[in-house]
Structures are given as C-alpha cells and as structure tokens.
Amino acid sequence: EVQLVESGGGLVQPGGSLRLSCAASGFTFSSYWMKWVRQAPGKGLEWVASIKQDGSEKYYVESVKGRFTISRDNAKNSLYLQMNSLRAEDTAVYYCARWDVWGQGTTVTVSS
Amino acid sequence: DIVMTQTPLSLSVTPGQPASISCKSSQSLLHSSGKTYLYWYLQKPGQPPQLLIYEVSNRFSGVPDRFSGSGSGTDFTLKISRVEAEDVGVYYCLQSTQLHSFGQGTKLEIK
Numbered sequence: 134e135v136q137l138v139e140s141g142g143g144l145v146q147p148g149g150s151l152r153l154s155c156a157a158s159g160f161t162f163s164s165y166w167m168k169w170v171r172q173a174p175g176k177g178l179e180w181v182a183s184i185k186q187d188g189s190e191k192y193y194v195e196s197v198k199g200r201f202t203i204s205r206d207n208a209k210n211s212l213y214l215q216m217n218s219l220r221a222e223d224t225a226v227y228y229c230a231r232w233d234v235w236g237q238g239t240t241v242t243v244s245s
Numbered sequence: 246d247i248v249m250t251q252t253p254l255s256l257s258v259t260p261g262q263p264a265s266i267s268c269k270s271s272q273s274l275l276h277s278s279g280k281t282y283l284y285w286y287l288q289k290p291g292q293p294p295q296l297l298i299y300e301v302s303n304r305f306s307g308v309p310d311r312f313s314g315s316g317s318g319t320d321f322t323l324k325i326s327r328v329e330a331e332d333v334g335v336y337y338c339l340q341s342t343q344l345h346s347f348g349q350g351t352k353l354e355i356k
Contacts, residue, residue, distance in 0.1 A: 180345035
C-alpha cells in the first residue's frame with residue numbers, strides 16, 4: 134500500500150524551530166518529486182515547498198523562503214521540512230504529498 | 246505567480262442534481278511539454294485532500310464517473326453529474342504548470 138506518514142509537529146514558540154519528517158512506503162520514493170503543503174486552521178490549502186527526485190532542485194513559496202528547508206533521504210525513503218524562525222502565521226496542518234497520494238498531516242502550532 | 250480563482254465559493258445541491266465549479270487561472274496553464282497541469286481535489290471533513298481529476302480531464306483511479314473535468318488555457322470546470330451525499334466537502338483546483346498554487350476552495354453541501 135502506498136503510504137505517507139508525517140511526524141514532528143508540535144507546539145513551538147515564535148522564533149523557534151521544528152523539523153518535520155515524512156516516511157514513505159509502498160512505492161519507489163526516489164522516483165518522485167515530493168511536496169509539503171499546509172493548511173491553516175479553517176483555511177485553504179497552500180503549497181509550501183517541492184523537491185526533485187535527487188534533491189538537486191528545490192522550490193519554496195515566497196513566505197517561507199530563507200526560513201524553511203526541504204530535503205530528502207532516498208536511502209531512508211524520507212522527506213523532511215526544517216522550519217526555522219517560526220511565526221504565528223506558520224500555524225497549520227502540514228501535509229507531505231505526491232499530488233496523487235497525501236499523508237494524514239502533522240499539526241504545527243506557533244504560540245507563546 | 247499564477248493565481249487560481251474558484252467560483253462559486255459555496256454551493257448547496259439537492260441529491261441527484263448536477264453541480265459545477267469553475268477555476269480560472271491568471272495565466273495559461275499549457276506547459277511547454279504540451280500538457281496542462283490542472284488538478285481537482287475533494288477534501289472531506291477531517292481528512293487530507295483526495296485526487297479526483299488530473300491533467301484537466303483524467304479521472305483518478307477509483308473516482309466515480311459522475312465526476313468530470315474540462316477546460317483549457319485559463320478556464321477549467323469540474324462537473325458532478327448527479328450529486329450524492331458522500332460528495333460533501335471542499336473542492337480545490339491546483340495548478341502545477343508554474344510551481345504550484347491552489348484555488349480558494351468551494352464548499353459543497355447537500356440541501
């Protein structure tokens with residue numbers, strides 16, 4: 134079964150950091166572009182970042198550039214999102230996605 | 246950046262009746278590859294989005310044939326031929342021709 138499972142969310146103070154992880158299974162992870170998408174409480178979907186199969190290309194939404202870093206470890210079938218200098222507006226459910234497959238999401242809350 | 250605009254933002258439909266959602270992009274979604282990377286998703290309450298339609302008009306595996314997608318360039322439409330109770334949720338369009346951007350979402354409820 135094709136599956137994506139996120140972890141690493143939690144409560145963090147403004148200015149703090151978190152690292153999200155996404156464990157992939159049931160498919161050849163190294164063959165796919167992977168993305169992070171977030172959804173603020175009661176709001177719509179927002180693409181956050183994408184990474185190419187070999188990690189050689191990375192793209193970010195403007196609002197997270199310089200603060201978030203997407204990475205992957207194909208040997209571990211894992212996707213990551215390092216989030217630094219977190220702000221209240223980063224509060225959201227963060228999904229790992231392949232566009233046709235999504236994880237259940239992990240919740241990040243930025244609050245003092 | 247490509248801006249995706251969905252209309253309407255909400256609709257209430259009687260079971261068995263059709264429904265239609267429009268998605269307009271601020272630039273053409275025709276990619277240099279010749280493909281148009283326009284997707285449709287349904288997000289049911291408490292769940293992640295589920296893919297309905299890819300590349301404008303292709304139904305994803307397991308999606309009922311009452312769902313159909315059409316359009317080209319900057320104008321796209323998702324149609325449900327006969328709405329069922331299980332179709333409630335928020336529908337999103339997504340473009341992946343130039344980076345990625347979602348529409349605001351259209352909430353469908355049953356009358």
